[in-house]
Amino acid sequence: xxxxxxxxxxxxxxxxxxxxxxxxxxAEGEKHGHALMxxxxxxxxxxxxxxxxYGAITRLDERGLISPVPxxxxxxxxxxxxxxxxxxxxxxxDLRELSRVGEERLAARSAKRSPRSRVAGAAS
Amino acid sequence: xNRRPWSRLLRLxxxxxxxxxxxEFATLLGDCFSDGLxxxxxxxxxxxxxxQRARYSPLGTRSTSAGQRLRDAEVVxxxxxxxVVVAGLLFAKFSEHWSSTTPRLADSTPLxxxxxxxxxxxxxxxxxxxxxxxxxxxxxxxxxxxGRRTIAGPLLRASVTLALAALATxxxxxxxxxxxxxxxxxSSALYGVAFVCWATxxxxxxxxxVGSLAAIGRRMSWAARSLRRFAAVAIGLAAASVVVTAGIxxxxxxxxxxxxxxxxxxxxxxxxxxxxxxxxxxxDIAGSLLxxxxxxxxxxxxxxxxxxxxxx
Numbered sequence: 001x002x003x004x005x006x007x008x009x010x011x012x013x014x015x016x017x018x019x020x021x022x023x024x025x026x027a028e029g030e031k032h033g034h035a036l037m038x039x040x041x042x043x044x045x046x047x048x049x050x051x052x053x054y055g056a057i058t059r060l061d062e063r064g065l066i067s068p069v070p071x072x073x074x075x076x077x078x079x080x081x082x083x084x085x086x087x088x089x090x091x092x093x094d095l096r097e098l099s100r101v102g103e104e105r106l107a108a109r110s111a112k113r114s115p116r117s118r119v120a121g122a123a124s
Numbered sequence: 125x126n127r128r129p130w131s132r133l134l135r136l137x138x139x140x141x142x143x144x145x146x147x148e149f150a151t152l153l154g155d156c157f158s159d160g161l162x163x164x165x166x167x168x169x170x171x172x173x174x175x176q177r178a179r180y181s182p183l184g185t186r187s188t189s190a191g192q193r194l195r196d197a198e199v200v201x202x203x204x205x206x207x208v209v210v211a212g213l214l215f216a217k218f219s220e221h222w223s224s225t226t227p228r229l230a231d232s233t234p235l236x237x238x239x240x241x242x243x244x245x246x247x248x249x250x251x252x253x254x255x256x257x258x259x260x261x262x263x264x265x266x267x268x269x270x271g272r273r274t275i276a277g278p279l280l281r282a283s284v285t286l287a288l289a290a291l292a293t294x295x296x297x298x299x300x301x302x303x304x305x306x307x308x309x310x311s312s313a314l315y316g317v318a319f320v321c322w323a324t325x326x327x328x329x330x331x332x333x334v335g336s337l338a339a340i341g342r343r344m345s346w347a348a349r350s351l352r353r354f355a356a357v358a359i360g361l362a363a364a365s366v367v368v369t370a371g372i373x374x375x376x377x378x379x380x381x382x383x384x385x386x387x388x389x390x391x392x393x394x395x396x397x398x399x400x401x402x403x404x405x406x407x408d409i410a411g412s413l414l415x416x417x418x419x420x421x422x423x424x425x426x427x428x429x430x431x432x433x434x435x436x
Contacts, residue, residue: 033152050156050165051172054149058141058176062186075155076148 016046018056019065023080023088026066032075033057060084130161136173138180182338183423190434194351197427199338201358204420205248206334208365210327211413212245215372217323218406222379233378240371248364255357258350266344275340282336289329296322348435355428362421369414376407 025031025039033053041047048056057078060066065084069077080088130153134146157165179186182196182203219238223231266275296318300308307315346354 033148034155037152037156049168049172050149050153051168051170051175054145054152055172055175058145074147074151076151 016044018048018052019060020088020091021046021048022053022056022060023065023084023091026078026080027085027088030069030077030079032077034075036078130157130169133166133169133173136170137176140180141176182342190431191346191348191351194355194428194431194435195341195346197424197431198351198354198358199341200420200427201361201424202334202338202341204365204417204424205252205361206330207413207417207420208248208368210330211372211410211417212241212368213326213330214323214406214410214413215241215375218404218410219375219379222375231378233381234375235378237371237374237376237378240374241368242371244364244367244371247367248361251357251360251364255354258353258357262344262346262350271344274343278336278339278343282333285329285332285336289326292322292325351435352432355432358428359425362425365414365417365421369418372407372410372414 021040021044022036025036025043031039033050037048037050037053057066061068061078063083064081065087066078067081069079071077130150134142134150137146153161153165153169161169178184182199184196222234222238299315299318303312303315310316
C-alpha cells in the first residue's frame with residue numbers, strides 16, 4: 001500500500017511565510033514573542049526559530065504592519081495595526097483565489113479522465 | 125538566568141538592530157531556551173543575525189526613508205572609490221619606470237592610458253575634497269548638538285589605522301634606503317615579505333578609513349541639500365572610476381603590445397604566448413578590484429538617480 005501523502009512529505013507544505021503567520025496570530029489579539037511561537041505552532045504546525053521570528057517581526061514593525069504595545073515587563077507584546085489587517089486580508093484573499101483555481105482545475109481534470117478510466121477498466 | 129550562551133551570538137546582529145530589539149529578543153530566548161540552546165535555535169539565531177547585517181548594510185533592502193536610501197547609495201559609492209584607490213596604488217607601484225622600458229615611438233597608447241589614470245585619480249581626489257567642504261556645516265552642527273560621542277569610535281579607528289599605515293611606511297622607507305636596488309627588486313626575500321605586509325597594511329588602512337567615514341556618514345543626520353550635493357559628488361566619482369579603469373586597461377593593452385618585458389619582468393607575469401595581452405598577478409588583482417568597484421558604482425548611481433527625485 002502506497003504511503004499516505006501529506007503536504008509536508010510532498011514539499012507542498014501549507015503556507016509557512018513567517019510574516020503571514022505572525023499577522024494571523026496577532027489578528028486575535030496582542031502577543032509577545034514566546035506567545036506568538038506557541039500560537040503559531042498550535043494553529044499552523046510550524047515551529048519558527050527565534051531568528052526567523054524576530055526577522056519577520058523586524059520587517060513587519062518597520063513596515064508599520066505591527067506595532068509594539070507599551071508594557072512594563074521585559075516581554076514586549078505586539079499588536080496588528082490597521083495597515084496590517086488590510087495586508088493580511090489581501091494576502092488571505094489571494095490564497096483563497098489560489099485555492100479556488102487549484103481545486104477547479106483538479107476537478108476539471110478528474111472529470112475529463114474518469115470516462116477513459118472506466119473504459120480501460122471495462123477492457124481489462 | 126544565564127544569558128551568556130546567546131549574548132555572544134547577539135553580537136552577530138548589527139548595533140542599530142540591537143538598540144531596538146536586543147532586550148526583548150534576549151527575553152524570548154530566556155523563555156524558550158532556559159535549558160540551553162539546541163542546534164536548530166543556534167542556526168536560526170546566527171542566520172538571523174547575518175540576514176540583519178545584510179539588511180542594515182548600505183546595499184541592504186531595509187525599509188528606510190528616501191533620504192536614508194540616498195545616503196546609503198552614496199556610501200556604496202564611497203566603498204567603490206576605496207577599491208579604485210587600492211587598485212590605483214597597485215597600478216602605480218607596478219607601472220613605475222614604465223616609460224624607461226617602452227620605446228618612445230610606440231608609447232602613445234600606454235601614455236594616453238597613464239594620463240587617463242592620473243586625470244581620473246586627480247578628479248576623484250578633488251571631488252572627495254569637495255565632499256569634505258559640503259560636509260563641514262552639517263558636521264559642525266552635529267558636533268554642537270552633542271553628536272561627538274556617536275562618531276568618536278569610527279573617528280578613533282580611522283586615526284589609529286592611518287597612524288599605523290604612516291608608521292609602517294616610515295619603517296619600510298627607512299629600511300629601503302639601506303638596501304641596494306637589486307635587493308629592493310627581488311633579491312631580498314625578507315624585504316619582499318615586508319613589502320607585501322606593508323601593502324596589506326596600506327590597503328587595510330584605506331578600507332578601514334572608508335568604513336569609518338561610511339559609519340560616520342550613516343550615524344549623522346544630513347540636510348537634504350547636502351545629500352543632493354553628495355549625490356553629485358558620487359556620480360562624479362563613478363565617472364572618475366570609469367576613467368581610471370579605462371586608463372589602466374589602455375595602458376595594459378598598449379604596454380603589452382610594445383613593451384611586454386615591462387609586464388613580464390620582475391612582477392612574475394603569467395605570459396601566455398597565445399594571448400595578445402599578458403596577465404601579471406598584480407594587474408589581475410587591480411583589475412578584479414576595479415571590476416567590483418564598477419559594479420558597486422553602477423548600483424550606487426542607479427539608486428542615486430532614483431533617490432534624488434524623492435529627496436526634497
